[in-house]
């Protein structure tokens with residue numbers, strides 16, 4: 001059973017008189033524990049697709065099935081709950097609350113869900129260890145580096161053990177070395193926690209951490225790169241870069 005499924009999804013945005021066709025029929029399935037990257041030129045529909053997959057928005061046509069629930073058929077309230085219980089989000093600009101400490105930020109989804117954060121003590125400790133911030137837990141966001149803030153955001157996205165982690169350009173605002181450490185962290189969460197991860201990225205180096213790379217163009221999937229599992233990072237990177245060159249020509 002796939003943990004997430006996109007069925008012929010289309011998305012049109014109305015801009016005054018104009019219709020923007022952001023997604024023009026996308027189909028795909030994601031298995032539990034898969035690590036997927038979505039690539040494509042600016043405006044190709046990557047963020048739109050990620051938002052629809054996570055139930056942040058609804059498709060104009062088609063459906064997204066997340067943890068056995070067809071999102072388009074749910075009321076807004078039910079969809080919010082399904083999203084809250086099944087999806088963790090990481091964004092390019094970290095989106096931490098500035099007045100809260102690292103650990104308070106990480107526990108935020110638990111509090112929003114009306115649960116007692118004290119019951120999440122062990123989980124918090126294992127998250128702080130996963131992201132390597134045990135000694136920074138009381139720091140506020142402005143006392144953390146960009147990479148550390150993004151690691152807090154990853155821990156916050158994983159605290160509720162969501163079925164899928166969705167990340168939109170999680171390394172887009174970081175230098176290359178820090179970006180690599182974030183991708184390694186996401187890869188580790190996939191390997192060690194069997195976490196399903198979907199990352200939107202412009203960066204072939206980041207996409208090389210994925211098991212499968214989906215290329216979008218003008219709102220449709222134009223290619224899927226799926227290396228054998230034994231293919232190493234450097235060869236994956238070369239495979240992705242030559243695919244990008246072919247698609248651009």
Ligand SMILES: Nc1ncnc2c1ncn2[C@@H]1O[C@H](COP(=O)(O)OP(=O)(O)OP(=O)(O)O)[C@@H](O)[C@H]1O
Pocket residue numbers: 013014015020021022040041042043044045046047048049
């Ligand atoms: N809220 C909106 N209203 C109208 N048009 C939109 C809206 N959001 C996105 N679009 C349009 O839909 C298309 C796809 O946008 P999307 O943000 O998904 O692209 P993207 O691949 O994430 O691009 P980037 O790499 O620049 O982030 C673009 O043409 C964009 O202008």
Ligand SMILES: [Mg+2]
Pocket residue numbers: 046047048
């Ligand atoms: Mg985008």
